[in-house]
Amino acid sequence: MIGYVRVSTNEQDLTAQREALVALGVDKDVLYVDHGLTGANRARPGLREALAACRAGDTLVVTKLDRLARSLPDARDIADELTRKGVTLNLGGSLYDPTDPVGRLLFNVLGMVAEFEADLIRMRTREGMAVAKAKGRLRGKQPKLSKSQEAHLVALHRAGSHTTAEVAELFGVARSTVYRAVQRAGSQG
Known part of the structure:
Protein backbone atom coordinates (compact mmCIF):
# COMPACT_ATOMS: atom_id res chain seq x y z
CA MET A 1 0.00 0.00 0.00
CA ILE A 2 1.29 3.41 -1.02
CA GLY A 3 -0.14 6.55 0.57
CA TYR A 4 -0.48 10.06 -0.79
CA VAL A 5 -1.34 13.15 1.27
CA ARG A 6 -1.71 16.78 0.18
CA VAL A 7 -2.60 20.14 1.67
CA SER A 8 -3.01 23.36 -0.29
CA THR A 9 -1.22 25.79 2.03
CA ASN A 10 1.90 25.63 4.16
CA GLU A 11 -0.16 26.54 7.24
CA GLN A 12 -2.33 23.41 6.98
CA ASP A 13 -1.45 20.28 8.93
CA LEU A 14 -1.03 16.82 7.39
CA THR A 15 -1.43 14.91 10.67
CA ALA A 16 -5.08 13.87 10.23
CA GLN A 17 -4.45 12.55 6.70
CA ARG A 18 -1.30 10.69 7.76
CA GLU A 19 -3.06 9.08 10.72
CA ALA A 20 -6.04 8.08 8.55
CA LEU A 21 -3.74 6.40 6.00
CA VAL A 22 -1.81 4.57 8.72
CA ALA A 23 -5.17 3.39 10.14
CA LEU A 24 -6.02 2.08 6.66
CA GLY A 25 -2.81 0.00 6.69
CA VAL A 26 -0.30 2.26 4.92
CA ASP A 27 3.25 2.06 6.29
CA LYS A 28 4.65 5.47 7.33
CA ASP A 29 7.68 4.83 5.10
CA VAL A 30 5.60 4.80 1.92
CA LEU A 31 3.69 8.07 2.40
CA TYR A 32 4.24 10.63 -0.33
CA VAL A 33 3.52 14.25 0.54
CA ASP A 34 2.73 17.51 -1.23
CA HIS A 35 2.66 20.38 1.25
CA GLY A 36 1.41 23.76 0.07
CA LEU A 37 0.37 22.64 -3.42
CA THR A 38 -3.08 22.89 -4.92
CA GLY A 39 -4.85 19.83 -6.24
CA ALA A 40 -5.81 21.79 -9.35
CA ASN A 41 -2.21 21.53 -10.55
CA ARG A 42 -1.24 18.04 -11.74
CA ALA A 43 2.50 18.84 -11.58
CA ARG A 44 3.16 17.92 -7.95
CA PRO A 45 6.41 16.21 -6.92
CA GLY A 46 4.83 14.04 -4.20
CA LEU A 47 2.10 12.82 -6.57
CA ARG A 48 4.65 12.13 -9.30
CA GLU A 49 6.76 10.07 -6.85
CA ALA A 50 3.71 8.19 -5.52
CA LEU A 51 2.55 7.28 -9.03
CA ALA A 52 6.08 6.23 -10.01
CA ALA A 53 6.31 4.00 -6.91
CA CYS A 54 3.10 2.13 -7.81
CA ARG A 55 3.57 -1.30 -9.38
CA ALA A 56 1.04 -3.89 -10.57
CA GLY A 57 -0.77 -5.31 -7.55
CA ASP A 58 -0.14 -2.23 -5.37
CA THR A 59 -2.83 -0.01 -3.90
CA LEU A 60 -2.63 3.80 -3.88
CA VAL A 61 -4.44 5.12 -0.81
CA VAL A 62 -5.77 8.67 -0.32
CA THR A 63 -8.17 9.89 2.36
CA LYS A 64 -10.49 11.57 -0.16
CA LEU A 65 -10.56 12.04 -3.92
CA ASP A 66 -10.03 15.81 -3.59
CA ARG A 67 -6.59 15.13 -2.06
CA LEU A 68 -5.65 13.40 -5.32
CA ALA A 69 -7.18 15.87 -7.80
CA ARG A 70 -9.40 18.95 -7.86
CA SER A 71 -10.63 18.49 -11.41
CA LEU A 72 -12.64 15.63 -12.84
CA PRO A 73 -10.39 15.22 -15.92
CA ASP A 74 -7.27 14.96 -13.71
CA ALA A 75 -8.98 12.50 -11.37
CA ARG A 76 -10.02 10.35 -14.33
CA ASP A 77 -6.53 10.53 -15.90
CA ILE A 78 -4.89 9.44 -12.64
CA ALA A 79 -7.42 6.63 -12.11
CA ASP A 80 -6.96 5.46 -15.72
CA GLU A 81 -3.16 5.52 -15.33
CA LEU A 82 -3.42 3.43 -12.16
CA THR A 83 -5.83 0.98 -13.83
CA ARG A 84 -3.46 0.53 -16.81
CA LYS A 85 -0.62 -0.24 -14.37
CA GLY A 86 -2.77 -2.77 -12.48
CA VAL A 87 -2.87 -0.58 -9.37
CA THR A 88 -5.97 -0.33 -7.15
CA LEU A 89 -7.18 3.06 -5.93
CA ASN A 90 -8.37 3.24 -2.33
CA LEU A 91 -10.41 6.35 -1.47
CA GLY A 92 -10.65 6.53 2.32
CA GLY A 93 -11.24 2.81 2.67
CA SER A 94 -13.41 2.33 -0.43
CA LEU A 95 -11.80 0.60 -3.37
CA TYR A 96 -12.48 2.16 -6.76
CA ASP A 97 -13.50 -0.44 -9.32
CA PRO A 98 -13.40 1.01 -12.85
CA THR A 99 -15.36 -1.97 -14.20
CA ASP A 100 -18.34 -1.35 -11.89
CA PRO A 101 -20.87 1.15 -13.33
CA VAL A 102 -21.93 2.28 -9.83
CA GLY A 103 -18.29 2.67 -8.79
CA ARG A 104 -17.58 4.80 -11.88
CA LEU A 105 -20.67 6.90 -11.17
CA LEU A 106 -19.65 7.54 -7.55
CA PHE A 107 -16.09 8.34 -8.63
CA ASN A 108 -17.36 10.87 -11.18
CA VAL A 109 -19.71 12.44 -8.63
CA LEU A 110 -16.87 12.77 -6.11
CA GLY A 111 -14.66 14.26 -8.83
CA MET A 112 -17.34 16.78 -9.79
CA VAL A 113 -17.80 17.77 -6.12
CA ALA A 114 -14.03 18.28 -5.75
CA GLU A 115 -13.97 20.42 -8.90
CA PHE A 116 -17.01 22.40 -7.68
CA GLU A 117 -15.31 23.06 -4.32
CA ALA A 118 -12.18 24.32 -6.11
CA ASP A 119 -14.34 26.62 -8.27
CA LEU A 120 -16.06 28.00 -5.15
CA ILE A 121 -12.70 28.68 -3.49
CA ARG A 122 -11.48 30.57 -6.58
CA MET A 123 -14.72 32.57 -6.76
CA ARG A 124 -14.57 33.52 -3.07
CA THR A 125 -10.94 34.54 -3.41
CA ARG A 126 -11.72 36.79 -6.39
CA GLU A 127 -14.68 38.32 -4.54
CA GLY A 128 -12.55 38.94 -1.44
CA MET A 129 -9.83 40.57 -3.52
CA ALA A 130 -12.38 42.81 -5.28
CA VAL A 131 -13.81 43.94 -1.91
CA ALA A 132 -10.32 44.59 -0.52
CA LYS A 133 -9.38 46.54 -3.64
CA ALA A 134 -12.57 48.62 -3.43
CA LYS A 135 -11.72 49.46 0.20
CA GLY A 136 -8.16 50.38 -0.77
CA ARG A 137 -6.62 47.47 1.14
CA LEU A 138 -5.31 45.53 -1.85
CA ARG A 139 -2.33 47.42 -3.16
CA GLY A 140 -0.21 44.61 -4.54
CA LYS A 141 3.37 43.89 -3.66
CA GLN A 142 5.01 46.55 -1.50
CA PRO A 143 8.19 48.19 -2.89
CA LYS A 144 11.52 46.95 -1.55
CA LEU A 145 12.83 50.50 -1.10
CA SER A 146 11.32 53.74 0.15
Whole structure:
Protein backbone atom coordinates (compact mmCIF):
# COMPACT_ATOMS: atom_id res chain seq x y z
CA MET A 1 0.00 0.00 0.00
CA ILE A 2 1.29 3.41 -1.02
CA GLY A 3 -0.14 6.55 0.57
CA TYR A 4 -0.48 10.06 -0.79
CA VAL A 5 -1.34 13.15 1.27
CA ARG A 6 -1.71 16.78 0.18
CA VAL A 7 -2.60 20.14 1.67
CA SER A 8 -3.01 23.36 -0.29
CA THR A 9 -1.22 25.79 2.03
CA ASN A 10 1.90 25.63 4.16
CA GLU A 11 -0.16 26.54 7.24
CA GLN A 12 -2.33 23.41 6.98
CA ASP A 13 -1.45 20.28 8.93
CA LEU A 14 -1.03 16.82 7.39
CA THR A 15 -1.43 14.91 10.67
CA ALA A 16 -5.08 13.87 10.23
CA GLN A 17 -4.45 12.55 6.70
CA ARG A 18 -1.30 10.69 7.76
CA GLU A 19 -3.06 9.08 10.72
CA ALA A 20 -6.04 8.08 8.55
CA LEU A 21 -3.74 6.40 6.00
CA VAL A 22 -1.81 4.57 8.72
CA ALA A 23 -5.17 3.39 10.14
CA LEU A 24 -6.02 2.08 6.66
CA GLY A 25 -2.81 0.00 6.69
CA VAL A 26 -0.30 2.26 4.92
CA ASP A 27 3.25 2.06 6.29
CA LYS A 28 4.65 5.47 7.33
CA ASP A 29 7.68 4.83 5.10
CA VAL A 30 5.60 4.80 1.92
CA LEU A 31 3.69 8.07 2.40
CA TYR A 32 4.24 10.63 -0.33
CA VAL A 33 3.52 14.25 0.54
CA ASP A 34 2.73 17.51 -1.23
CA HIS A 35 2.66 20.38 1.25
CA GLY A 36 1.41 23.76 0.07
CA LEU A 37 0.37 22.64 -3.42
CA THR A 38 -3.08 22.89 -4.92
CA GLY A 39 -4.85 19.83 -6.24
CA ALA A 40 -5.81 21.79 -9.35
CA ASN A 41 -2.21 21.53 -10.55
CA ARG A 42 -1.24 18.04 -11.74
CA ALA A 43 2.50 18.84 -11.58
CA ARG A 44 3.16 17.92 -7.95
CA PRO A 45 6.41 16.21 -6.92
CA GLY A 46 4.83 14.04 -4.20
CA LEU A 47 2.10 12.82 -6.57
CA ARG A 48 4.65 12.13 -9.30
CA GLU A 49 6.76 10.07 -6.85
CA ALA A 50 3.71 8.19 -5.52
CA LEU A 51 2.55 7.28 -9.03
CA ALA A 52 6.08 6.23 -10.01
CA ALA A 53 6.31 4.00 -6.91
CA CYS A 54 3.10 2.13 -7.81
CA ARG A 55 3.57 -1.30 -9.38
CA ALA A 56 1.04 -3.89 -10.57
CA GLY A 57 -0.77 -5.31 -7.55
CA ASP A 58 -0.14 -2.23 -5.37
CA THR A 59 -2.83 -0.01 -3.90
CA LEU A 60 -2.63 3.80 -3.88
CA VAL A 61 -4.44 5.12 -0.81
CA VAL A 62 -5.77 8.67 -0.32
CA THR A 63 -8.17 9.89 2.36
CA LYS A 64 -10.49 11.57 -0.16
CA LEU A 65 -10.56 12.04 -3.92
CA ASP A 66 -10.03 15.81 -3.59
CA ARG A 67 -6.59 15.13 -2.06
CA LEU A 68 -5.65 13.40 -5.32
CA ALA A 69 -7.18 15.87 -7.80
CA ARG A 70 -9.40 18.95 -7.86
CA SER A 71 -10.63 18.49 -11.41
CA LEU A 72 -12.64 15.63 -12.84
CA PRO A 73 -10.39 15.22 -15.92
CA ASP A 74 -7.27 14.96 -13.71
CA ALA A 75 -8.98 12.50 -11.37
CA ARG A 76 -10.02 10.35 -14.33
CA ASP A 77 -6.53 10.53 -15.90
CA ILE A 78 -4.89 9.44 -12.64
CA ALA A 79 -7.42 6.63 -12.11
CA ASP A 80 -6.96 5.46 -15.72
CA GLU A 81 -3.16 5.52 -15.33
CA LEU A 82 -3.42 3.43 -12.16
CA THR A 83 -5.83 0.98 -13.83
CA ARG A 84 -3.46 0.53 -16.81
CA LYS A 85 -0.62 -0.24 -14.37
CA GLY A 86 -2.77 -2.77 -12.48
CA VAL A 87 -2.87 -0.58 -9.37
CA THR A 88 -5.97 -0.33 -7.15
CA LEU A 89 -7.18 3.06 -5.93
CA ASN A 90 -8.37 3.24 -2.33
CA LEU A 91 -10.41 6.35 -1.47
CA GLY A 92 -10.65 6.53 2.32
CA GLY A 93 -11.24 2.81 2.67
CA SER A 94 -13.41 2.33 -0.43
CA LEU A 95 -11.80 0.60 -3.37
CA TYR A 96 -12.48 2.16 -6.76
CA ASP A 97 -13.50 -0.44 -9.32
CA PRO A 98 -13.40 1.01 -12.85
CA THR A 99 -15.36 -1.97 -14.20
CA ASP A 100 -18.34 -1.35 -11.89
CA PRO A 101 -20.87 1.15 -13.33
CA VAL A 102 -21.93 2.28 -9.83
CA GLY A 103 -18.29 2.67 -8.79
CA ARG A 104 -17.58 4.80 -11.88
CA LEU A 105 -20.67 6.90 -11.17
CA LEU A 106 -19.65 7.54 -7.55
CA PHE A 107 -16.09 8.34 -8.63
CA ASN A 108 -17.36 10.87 -11.18
CA VAL A 109 -19.71 12.44 -8.63
CA LEU A 110 -16.87 12.77 -6.11
CA GLY A 111 -14.66 14.26 -8.83
CA MET A 112 -17.34 16.78 -9.79
CA VAL A 113 -17.80 17.77 -6.12
CA ALA A 114 -14.03 18.28 -5.75
CA GLU A 115 -13.97 20.42 -8.90
CA PHE A 116 -17.01 22.40 -7.68
CA GLU A 117 -15.31 23.06 -4.32
CA ALA A 118 -12.18 24.32 -6.11
CA ASP A 119 -14.34 26.62 -8.27
CA LEU A 120 -16.06 28.00 -5.15
CA ILE A 121 -12.70 28.68 -3.49
CA ARG A 122 -11.48 30.57 -6.58
CA MET A 123 -14.72 32.57 -6.76
CA ARG A 124 -14.57 33.52 -3.07
CA THR A 125 -10.94 34.54 -3.41
CA ARG A 126 -11.72 36.79 -6.39
CA GLU A 127 -14.68 38.32 -4.54
CA GLY A 128 -12.55 38.94 -1.44
CA MET A 129 -9.83 40.57 -3.52
CA ALA A 130 -12.38 42.81 -5.28
CA VAL A 131 -13.81 43.94 -1.91
CA ALA A 132 -10.32 44.59 -0.52
CA LYS A 133 -9.38 46.54 -3.64
CA ALA A 134 -12.57 48.62 -3.43
CA LYS A 135 -11.72 49.46 0.20
CA GLY A 136 -8.16 50.38 -0.77
CA ARG A 137 -6.62 47.47 1.14
CA LEU A 138 -5.31 45.53 -1.85
CA ARG A 139 -2.33 47.42 -3.16
CA GLY A 140 -0.21 44.61 -4.54
CA LYS A 141 3.37 43.89 -3.66
CA GLN A 142 5.01 46.55 -1.50
CA PRO A 143 8.19 48.19 -2.89
CA LYS A 144 11.52 46.95 -1.55
CA LEU A 145 12.83 50.50 -1.10
CA SER A 146 11.32 53.74 0.15
CA LYS A 147 11.33 56.78 -2.19
CA SER A 148 14.37 58.25 -0.42
CA GLN A 149 16.26 54.94 -0.52
CA GLU A 150 15.50 54.58 -4.22
CA ALA A 151 16.70 58.15 -4.91
CA HIS A 152 19.93 57.43 -2.99
CA LEU A 153 20.39 54.15 -4.91
CA VAL A 154 19.95 55.94 -8.25
CA ALA A 155 22.40 58.69 -7.24
CA LEU A 156 25.05 56.11 -6.26
CA HIS A 157 24.53 54.19 -9.49
CA ARG A 158 24.75 57.32 -11.66
CA ALA A 159 27.88 58.51 -9.85
CA GLY A 160 29.62 55.43 -11.25
CA SER A 161 31.68 54.88 -8.12
CA HIS A 162 30.00 51.50 -7.49
CA THR A 163 29.04 48.60 -9.73
CA THR A 164 25.42 47.56 -10.03
CA ALA A 165 26.18 44.46 -7.95
CA GLU A 166 27.76 46.58 -5.20
CA VAL A 167 24.79 48.97 -5.11
CA ALA A 168 22.41 46.00 -4.97
CA GLU A 169 24.34 44.42 -2.10
CA LEU A 170 24.53 47.74 -0.23
CA PHE A 171 20.74 48.12 -0.31
CA GLY A 172 20.00 44.40 0.12
CA VAL A 173 18.14 44.05 -3.18
CA ALA A 174 18.62 42.18 -6.43
CA ARG A 175 20.43 43.76 -9.38
CA SER A 176 17.14 43.74 -11.29
CA THR A 177 15.69 46.06 -8.61
CA VAL A 178 18.59 48.48 -9.19
CA TYR A 179 18.02 48.39 -12.96
CA ARG A 180 14.29 49.05 -12.56
CA ALA A 181 14.90 51.94 -10.14
CA VAL A 182 17.39 53.54 -12.54
CA GLN A 183 14.98 53.02 -15.46
CA ARG A 184 12.09 54.59 -13.50
CA ALA A 185 14.28 57.57 -12.55
CA GLY A 186 15.31 58.01 -16.20
CA SER A 187 11.73 57.98 -17.46
CA GLN A 188 10.68 60.51 -14.78
CA GLY A 189 13.64 62.86 -15.23
